[in-house]
Amino acid sequence: MGRTNDSVLREFVLTGLSAHPELQTVFFVLVLCMYLMILLGNGVLISVIICYSHLHTPMYFFLCNLSFLDICYTSSSVPLILDSFLTVRKRVSFSGCMVQMFLSFAMGATECVLLGMMALDRYVAICYPLRYPVIMRKGAYVPMAAGSWVAGIVDSVVQTSLALQLPFCADNVINHFVCEILAILKLACADISINVISMAGSNLIVLVIPLLVISISYIFIVATILRIPSTEGKRKAFSTCSAHLTVVIVFFVTIFFMYAKPKSKSSAGTDNQDIIEALISLLYGVMTPMLNPLIYSLRNKDVKIAVRNMLGRKNFSDGI
Secondary structure, eight states: OOOOHHHHOOEEEEOTTTTOHHHHHHHHHHHHHHHHHHHHHHHHHHHHHHHOGGGOSHHHHHHHHHHHHHHHHHHHHHHHHHHHHHSSSEEEEHHHHHHHHHHHHHHHHHHHHHHHHHHHHHHHHHHOTTTHHHHTOHHHHHHHHHHHHHHHHHHHHHHHHHHHTSOBOSOOEESSSSOOHHHHHTTBSSOOHHHHHHHHHHHIIIIIHHHHHHHHHHHHHHHHHHTOSSHHHHHHHHHHHHHHHHHHHHHHHHHHHHHSSOOOOSSTTHHHHHHHHHHHHHIIIIIHHHHHHHHHHHSOHHHHHHHHHHHHHHHHHHHO
16 A cells, blocks of 8 residues: 555644643643653663662663653653643644654653563562572673663554554544544544554553563562561562552553553544543653652662762762
């Protein structure tokens, strides 16, 4: 099937909250503040991990990747979201929409796989502590992180390529803040069964399988922790994976609600359903990356000490 998009449709229109103009200013300020917190929180976390050699371990290497991933993900979509709040109907070129969709989908898929890799790291650390330095050597954890990025990018290439083959006719209005793949597929004036099948396969590979890996890993982790005789030993063991488990719960609950919940078949209330889905997507795209550095900082003693030391040094140098 030849590509016909350039000759039929050259731009999309993002409605955002245009039906609720009284909310646009509030959400603009809210999202802007959250985005700045994402840049600050994840930036500090990356700087701390790089600067302090005792944090150069597999767990913090994965955490550094996660923080960088969150910055990339939000930077691919938040500027467009903020712009949509300032205009009644935001117009985006076809190519620009596809690029933004590709980047957002790639970052989201990569994070799913990366969280699975982080669960495997915690499994080895808790269940095989004496063999951990041998198993999780640099030759193992670097390819694990790189594989997460490759899997997310390849998955996004496939989904974006299939979307590019679809013809888009007169309807170019996206009831969303950004060029989100499910919202775009609704506008295609052709059979999207191949896209649906491909998305199902994508969900299996980058969503269900990592979640199974995480679930099985934590079953063994909990079983191992329960066998530890001392209460203090159990507390220390659980504290090493509690931050990751919290991030996993927040991330997967939101993404499953957005992509796996049943769609309404009736036309009544469609607009309200679309705006609710868009707000959920906004929550997934901004709230989770903002919470990640807070969760790891508040629940990790090493990170808290390193952040205090870095801020203390900065204040000391400023005073001089």
